[in-house]
Amino acid sequence: MRNFRRARHGGTSRIRLRSWAIAALVACTFVTGGGVATASRLADAVPAADVLADPGVSHAVPVSQLAPQIGAVFNGGLNGAHHCTASVVNSPGGDLIVTAAHCLGSTSDVFVPGYHDGNAPYGVWRLRRIVVDAQWSAGSDQDHDVAFAVVEPLNGRTVQSVVGGYALGIDQGTDSPVTITGYPQATQTPITCTNRISAYSGTQLRIYCTGFTGGTSGSPWVVGSGMVIGVIGGYQQGGYTADISYSVAFGASVKSLYERAVSV
Template sequence: MHRRLALLSAVTLASGGTFLTTALPATASTAPPPAEEEAADTKAEQGDVLDYWTKSRMQNAQPLTVPAPKTGSNGQGEPGQPNTNSPWTAPPTDPQAAVSTGSQWTKGGAVAKTTGRVFFTYQGRNASCSGSAVTSANRSVVVTAGHCVKMGGEFHTNWVFVPGYDNGNRPYGTWVATKLITTPQWNAREDINFDIAAAVVAPQSGKRLQEVVGGQGIAFNQNRRQQMYSFGYPAASPYNGSKLIHCAGRAFDDFLLSRDHGLTCNMTGGSSGGPWFVNFNETSGSGTLNSVNSFKYNFAPNWMFGPYFGDEAQAVYKEAQNTDAT
């Protein structure tokens, strides 16, 4: 047991506020408590999970599919009406007019170590997502999408994070989750607006995740419509999950059925849970995590959407960093 410390479908995939480059102190939150599930929290269980994930199983894992936002799911106005929670800006271009093809990230830097593939078993089959190591008090936190830890009413099993995954190679090891945490909204009804999660991972050879790969900063309740960089390991065609892919551009507001950020990007299934950064530096590969890849609409394959990181995301992060990973 733990002690407390002081996409995608045919819809596919997928400055005020708190700004952090280091761990957030444990303080009270106005958000409802997050939902959590014990994962492999004994040495024996962790060994079994590590043995389970052979190179072949990882290569054959299929990207997870997340359901589309439902009509009226934005909670604003009448069913079928656009999100009026705040003024929105139209996307910078028509989604079919200027395709932003995700390209392989070749510049190295921190992002090449902190971003990785996520593997797990979902309803009896092996699946994949993406995730990012972030700075935290326990130096053991991975941030990803809600549907990458729980979907269909059940938390996933055999959950691991492989930072820096490169065509089957695991240069920084395989990190087994000891606890999975998501928002109460995703836990209760799989609300796409709160498709946010974190995992706490066990140490390897006496070292914690952040000591091996570093960690990106994380921010909450930030301004919208900023320049953002998105990263992930898309595994559905035309990608195969072997390389780190990225997109970049100015985010826009989803004016359809969610309150999410939008970005022109054609990454595919498997990139779910990959990080969206503000203030990203291409030279150092460092930025501040402010959303994750979540979903796409089937009629707009070149738009990708990610949840707004508000109080609920902050509560998930706090719960994760205040969990003892040992």
């Protein structure tokens, strides 16, 4: 079946692993728990029937309520094609975004936080470096469909200093409701939805929220007001229908990927 969120493949170069000596420095920028340590913990957390029997209904986000940390990803510039969504995550350098690996084809893509109606209220941010897992680079492994990108400063400031950022949640399980916000290609403002999540497999999560069509890959899964525990992607690059979305469960591999991203 057609993947509603399919973006470009290829073009993302494998980044050489560098020293992890600064791991202690960045520890405060993500939150770890015990939620995705094993497949059985995931499978037992929330019955799959719960999420499928209680759909979350999406609605447009009023411009006055846009989260500045979330934005649209465009090819080449604001006049290019919008194809994905990303969000800022806290980092020592204040320059990091997270999205799905299948979203980022090259550093010619740009990130536009708070985008609406053709406007870029916080600027257009160019990518300096893309970091994906080696297993994604080698074979587009759906269990590694997560990417971080370092963005260039704009007017002497980092993106996090301008719009803020989310904490990165590692091993958080499926105990809390999740809000996803993303930019469909057919709209000029994002949509949002809150619902419970469940385990699709030992490495994948899913959520039932209506209307997350093409352009919403990479949309952050936010717990409470400030922690990202997933992004739309993974199975079928986020799902083969617009109403059920998937994410890689953020665990040890995503933590390692984050440490690579902030290691330069």
